[in-house]
Amino acid sequence: MEGSPGSPLDGISEDLRRIAALLGAVADDPSAEGARDELESISAELRVLITRHFGARRRAAHGQGARGAILAHLQSKTGQWVEGQELAAISGIQEWARRIRELRVESGYDIEEDGGRYRLVRAEPNADAAGKWGTANDIRRRPGSARDRILQFLIAEVGHVVTRDQLDYVAKIKEGSRRVRELRDEEGWPIESHIDVAFLTPGQYRLVSADEQDRRDPRQRKFPEELRHRVFERDAFTCQSCRRDRAIALTAGDSRYYLEVHHISAMAEQLDALPSEELNDPGNLVTLCHRCHSRETADFQRRRRSERGGQPITGQAETPVEPDD
Known part of the structure; x- marks a missing residue:
């Protein structure tokens, strides 16, 4: 329909027929050299035509905008990898990647990412993930530093897995992972990542645990993450003292189980004086759970007190001495 004389639709039919003819020519030989460039040129011309004759894009109804278009497209290809450029074209906006993050964080959709590709694992959102969004949204509004808000979110979700996107949202910055490392290394919060357990992925x-007595040994920060992961993986993520892994610990009701690196020939303040090659030699390191590591440290302190008291040191104090309060 051409529209009345002088209307915005004047000449649209002629333009559409011309574009259709261009598309028809490409359809006759889509494998021809330059076919892609021709299609992109036609696509750009079509977008100009739409804007010229119909004006700027109207604000979409709730759920029908760019985010809704991206979700519908991903749902139509559930379980399949979709290129990011395809989602950019579907959404028609420059901030399409932000909409994917919103679908993950706010709506609880399980969307995997791999080198610019995206895959919706399940068509329906995860109720637990959506619940985390409510918690994150509440904490995001609170005063304080980014690190404070991240800690509040971790405590609210203690024992549960959270993602980098959720932490960045709560923190209002793109350095959520850095703040997590600070909380772990500087304050001793027992925060696990893919370095510490096999079931977590990067991010x-x-x-x-949020209990003060479960804080990490502060000297754990002396061991680089890559080294810790190598030691844990070598020891099958199993404490080499009590021989428990996570599954065994959880079955026994120990939800506070986590791993630490233990230096075989040096303990506590002795680590500060070790040269780097001796400190970070995997042959000198072994995997212990936090409980066993704390016990080893307490035993060492008892031996030191016995030594100062002139008693012989035979692996353990002959008469156990309780640690000082």
């Missing part, structure tokens, strides 16, 4: 974190 996932879990606060094991």
